[in-house]
Amino acid sequence: MKHTFTFMGTGAGCGVPAFFCDCPACEEARANPNARRGDCGVMVTGSTRTLIDTPPDIRSYFNREGVRYIDDLIFTHWHYDHVGGLGELEYMVQLLTKKALPTFASPYTLESIGREFEYMMYCLARCPIEPFEQFEIDDVRYTALPVTHAPGTYGYLIETDETRLFYASDTGKLPPETAERIRGVDILAMDATYWKENGYPQNHHSVQECIEEGLELDAGKIYLTHMCMHYSEPITLAQLEEYLEQYDGRVTPAADGLSFEI
Ligand SMILES: [Zn+2]
Ligand SMILES: [Zn+2]
């Protein structure tokens, strides 16, 4: 069966444009909708829909993609830019699907979400996933791999019959065991928060570090995601695309709404 992988949002924290920012990247995004980025999340669609993370912009993503409901939910971690839209799903469960939504994440993340969204926990059927544990949804195998970020954060190795893809929206340099598990993936979609200077190397990658690590791991195709475009030093999408020409299409900035078959 064919599956589709969709970038719902591809920005870091405050999005592009950030409402409080007048840098060249934000001005570019105000003028050009293609350069706009909401907070990070992805969806895998086959005979069912699996959403990874519920960023604050999730309602507009669902409307943009024509998504009426999701069947399963996975979390990378518990930071606001990845969970802030969870409240939207209470209405979906109450008014449409009327059953608790299977929700996969680390025990730490589930506990954190349970505290923050206590009032709607009846909407979620929580499935704690241990590091390196595998689970299958709709003929897609997910492996939870620890990454270098906040406690309990995972990247997910996503495998279909056709494709091995590793998605890690938030991570510094990958832990060795995770790196070995994903060596040679067909597609790497990874944290590229900073341009040039990495202001938070224990939690994130720069564009340059993401590419370097992706090439070292022999990833077939590298999508840069969780891009801030204006931490450290601003860069416009036009400038970034020009910089990436040297990789002959092997490295591409992810974009909100971009999708491909896996
Ligand atoms: Zn800006
Ligand atoms: Zn985070």
Ligand SMILES: [Zn+2]
């Ligand atoms: Zn994040």
